[in-house]
Amino acid sequence: MPLVELFVSERRSPTERRRLADAVHQALVRTVSIPENDRFQLVRTLATEDAFIDPTYLGVERTPNFVVVRITLRRGRTDAVKRALYQAVASGAAEAAGARPEDVLVVLVENDAIDWSFGAGVAQYVPQP
Amino acid sequence: MPLVELFVSERRSPTERRRLADAVHQALVRTVSIPENDRFQLVRTLATEDAFIDPTYLGVERTPNFVVVRITLRRGRTDAVKRALYQAVASGAAEAAGARPEDVLVVLVENDAIDWSFGAGVAQYVPQP
Amino acid sequence: MPLVELFVSERRSPTERRRLADAVHQALVRTVSIPENDRFQLVRTLATEDAFIDPTYLGVERTPNFVVVRITLRRGRTDAVKRALYQAVASGAAEAAGARPEDVLVVLVENDAIDWSFGAGVAQYVPQP
Numbered sequence: 001m002p003l004v005e006l007f008v009s010e011r012r013s014p015t016e017r018r019r020l021a022d023a024v025h026q027a028l029v030r031t032v033s034i035p036e037n038d039r040f041q042l043v044r045t046l047a048t049e050d051a052f053i054d055p056t057y058l059g060v061e062r063t064p065n066f067v068v069v070r071i072t073l074r075r076g077r078t079d080a081v082k083r084a085l086y087q088a089v090a091s092g093a094a095e096a097a098g099a100r101p102e103d104v105l106v107v108l109v110e111n112d113a114i115d116w117s118f119g120a121g122v123a124q125y126v127p128q129p
Numbered sequence: 130m131p132l133v134e135l136f137v138s139e140r141r142s143p144t145e146r147r148r149l150a151d152a153v154h155q156a157l158v159r160t161v162s163i164p165e166n167d168r169f170q171l172v173r174t175l176a177t178e179d180a181f182i183d184p185t186y187l188g189v190e191r192t193p194n195f196v197v198v199r200i201t202l203r204r205g206r207t208d209a210v211k212r213a214l215y216q217a218v219a220s221g222a223a224e225a226a227g228a229r230p231e232d233v234l235v236v237l238v239e240n241d242a243i244d245w246s247f248g249a250g251v252a253q254y255v256p257q258p
Numbered sequence: 259m260p261l262v263e264l265f266v267s268e269r270r271s272p273t274e275r276r277r278l279a280d281a282v283h284q285a286l287v288r289t290v291s292i293p294e295n296d297r298f299q300l301v302r303t304l305a306t307e308d309a310f311i312d313p314t315y316l317g318v319e320r321t322p323n324f325v326v327v328r329i330t331l332r333r334g335r336t337d338a339v340k341r342a343l344y345q346a347v348a349s350g351a352a353e354a355a356g357a358r359p360e361d362v363l364v365v366l367v368e369n370d371a372i373d374w375s376f377g378a379g380v381a382q383y384v385p386q387p
Binding site: 003014017018021025035037038039040041042043044045072109111114115116117118119120121122123124126128 | 136173175178179180181182183185186187189191197199208211212215216217218219220230231232233234235236237238239
């Protein structure tokens with residue numbers, strides 16, 4: 001269910017992008033408990049001139065080699081689960097693709113079960129009554 | 130009002146993209162009852178290597194020729210309207226551009242009337258008191 | 259905190275894009291009162307064929323030289339603050355980059371404090387209890 005968008009520097013190779021996407025997915029599987037095959041991810045590369053990422057906000061030192069992850073998911077994860085997700089995404093991105101954990105931003109946007117159609121024109125999460 | 134984003138394979142030609150965008154718009158007009166000229170759509174093409182779309186999640190068989198549609202719209206549509214929208218988007222995309230209905234994913238994100246400015250610095254949906 | 263996305267015509271030069279991004283940021287600083295260094299912006303350019311922006315919806319005359327601004331931010335800004343933001347974004351974009359105020363659309367999507375990680379795997383806005 002989550003729709004995951006990754007925004008990364010165009011310096012990152014296709015291999016690095018795949019590794020980052022893999023790492024974000026594994027973080028979701030382990031912390032948010034989504035099924036292994038519930039994977040829907042879109043990656044976008046940006047030129048340096050099209051990304052404005054503050055290098056020190058909140059005391060975190062960031063480089064131009066940022067990884068912004070926006071995750072649209074169903075409402076209802078606890079704060080503890082979200083914290084675990086952030087930790088898993090940052091450490092996973094570091095292990096899988098050499099990203100600095102400080103460079104990994106995550107933003108969540110929540111919606112509801114009825115807000116998803118996984119194909120064939122059906123709202124699979126809310127079966128027709 | 131809806132802000133519609135289409136994410137499609139780069140294999141799709143400009144003509145196919147326009148037909149898909151047309152089909153999504155007509156689906157919104159017919160099911161969500163937006164005005165014919167309330168059309169704001171942004172299309173993005175992705176290389177195969179930058180889209181991770183599970184081929185079987187929830188028993189729906191998907192190909193690499195995916196169509197992901199994210200629609201940001203005002204809160205308040207009923208479940209029945211959303212179901213009708215999904216059906217209309219999937220069947221419209223199939224008729225207009227030969228998409229397989231199984232390849233058409235739709236994700237809704239809701240906000241409120243005050244969250245929209247359609248130009249000129251004004252919140253048109255909530256007139257100044 | 260806000261995650262700002264700008265969608266602009268590919269006709270806009272890198273310099274114009276930077277000026278637009280600067281203008282949106284200054285509008286947020288002045289009206290939403292975010293810190294000066296709370297800046298996270300992603301810009302995307304679109305070919306004319308990939309943007310469908312109605313030229314007259316709600317009586318606002320738009321050209322193909324659109325600027326769509328989507329801002330993801332924490333819940334809780336008043337209607338008055340949002341109105342001031344729209345006005346500041348439209349006038350700032352006009353002053354900084356010669357955009358027509360009528361061409362500047364703004365869409366807000368709200369989430370919560372726990373929905374943000376600004377790096378290092380931590381939910382900075384909701385310190386661990």
